[in-house]
Amino acid sequence: MKIAITGANSSVGLNLLKHIASETQIKVIAGVRSENALKSLPESDQIEPRIISYDDSTKLASSLEGADCIVHLAGILIESKHTSYTSANVDATAAVVDAALKTKAKHLVFISVVGAGADSPNAYFRSKGQAEELVKQSGMSASIIRTPILLGVDTAGANSIIAAASQTKTKILGGGNYSMQPLDIDDLNKAILHCCEKQVAGTSLHELAGPEAVSYRKLIEKTAELMGKKVEIGSIPIWTAKLVAAINSRIKGGGFTPAVIDVITTDETVSSNADKALDIELTPLLTTLGKILGDKQST
Numbered sequence: 514m515k516i517a518i519t520g521a522n523s524s525v526g527l528n529l530l531k532h533i534a535s536e537t538q539i540k541v542i543a544g545v546r547s548e549n550a551l552k553s554l555p556e557s558d559q560i561e562p563r564i565i566s567y568d569d570s571t572k573l574a575s576s577l578e579g580a581d582c583i584v585h586l587a588g589i590l591i592e593s594k595h596t597s598y599t600s601a602n603v604d605a606t607a608a609v610v611d612a613a614l615k616t617k618a619k620h621l622v623f624i625s626v627v628g629a630g631a632d633s634p635n636a637y638f639r640s641k642g643q644a645e646e647l648v649k650q651s652g653m654s655a656s657i658i659r660t661p662i663l664l665g666v667d668t669a670g671a672n673s674i675i676a677a678a679s680q681t682k683t684k685i686l687g688g689g690n691y692s693m694q695p696l697d698i699d700d701l702n703k704a705i706l707h708c709c710e711k712q713v714a715g716t717s718l719h720e721l722a723g724p725e726a727v728s729y730r731k732l733i734e735k736t737a738e739l740m741g742k743k744v745e746i747g748s749i750p751i752w753t754a755k756l757v758a759a760i761n762s763r764i765k766g767g768g769f770t771p772a773v774i775d776v777i778t779t780d781e782t783v784s785s786n787a788d789k790a791l792d793i794e795l796t797p798l799l800t801t802l803g804k805i806l807g808d809k810q811s812t
């Protein structure tokens with residue numbers, strides 16, 4: 514099997530490439546946007562690095578040609594002066610869908626987020642929902658996987674938790690009293706490969722979350738405990754954080770916006786977990802925390 518990955522330099526992409534190169538015979542076209550990003554990709558005979566652009570779907574199609582399955586990972590939570598939800602989450606998905614239809618690929622996998630909705634009042638959730646609609650309307654055989662916060666070595670989520678847990682005193686949004694169901698990045702990548710292999714007809718929408726719901730506060734306390742530390746957690750009122758974020762993001766043209774704060778502090782709830790449907794044995798949360806801590810874990 515050959516798959517093509519967009520956003521191959523993303524944290525999910527790098528983890529997926531390592532997994533593919535060490536545990537499978539799968540060939541990969543690893544698509545990134547720049548020379549710099551190319552340098553971050555692991556070297557392997559199975560991996561064919563390629564610079565791709567989302568501006569022209571015909572050129573994009575020829576870059577992705579030869580893949581049986583296209584895995585679309587490119588996407589953002591934090592906007593900047595250079596990239597917006599419209600360009601990164603909606604327009605890039607439109608280009609990939611258009612390109613996929615021009616290739617001989619038999620299946621498309623799109624990574625979305627728990628909470629996505631084309632009518633959501635939140636700009637991030639709305640952009641991911643709009644992207645899901647593009648995938649659904651394409652008529653292609655496709656799997657949409659909605660995930661909550663992902664935990665893996667060097668994911669943004671894991672880095673924030675470790676940074677907070679490493680302090681003796683820390684302040685977090687709303688005291689961290691919102692519920693999350695973190696998913697191990699390895700479990701997501703097993704699910705992606707499962708979808709590439711099975712290529713189920715039609716469009717399937719899966720919500721895949723971790724095995725345990727936990728408050729963000731508890732997650733930090735648990736991580737500190739595994740590091741042999743104790744952290745005192747205080748609260749930054751959410752309304753204050755949003756006010757500051759509104760001003761700063763307007764000056765900077767992106768970054769931490771009120772919309773991002775809403776995403777981070779919204780309870781992540783999944784009514785029906787797709788682990789069985791995707792044939793995934795979910796990694797226990799404690800095991801995932803051990804993996805992200807590596808040698809920071811106390812013995």
Ligand SMILES: NC(=O)c1ccc[n+]([C@@H]2O[C@H](COP(=O)([O-])OP(=O)(O)OC[C@H]3O[C@@H](n4cnc5c(N)ncnc54)[C@H](OP(=O)(O)O)[C@@H]3O)[C@@H](O)[C@H]2O)c1
Pocket residue numbers: 519520521522523524525526545546547550567585586587588589590596597600601602605624625626627660661662663664668669670
């Ligand atoms: N991490 C999580 O907790 C989480 C949770 C739910 C869903 N997801 C989804 O999972 C996917 C991978 O997430 P990640 O955290 O691994 O991503 P990441 O590490 O933040 O990487 C983002 C990727 O998107 C690309 N990108 C940025 N702006 C773009 C644009 N305008 N057009 C095309 N590509 C653009 C980046 O390319 P450059 O390096 O060239 O900028 C990079 O490859 C994303 O779709 C994300 O929304 C992630």
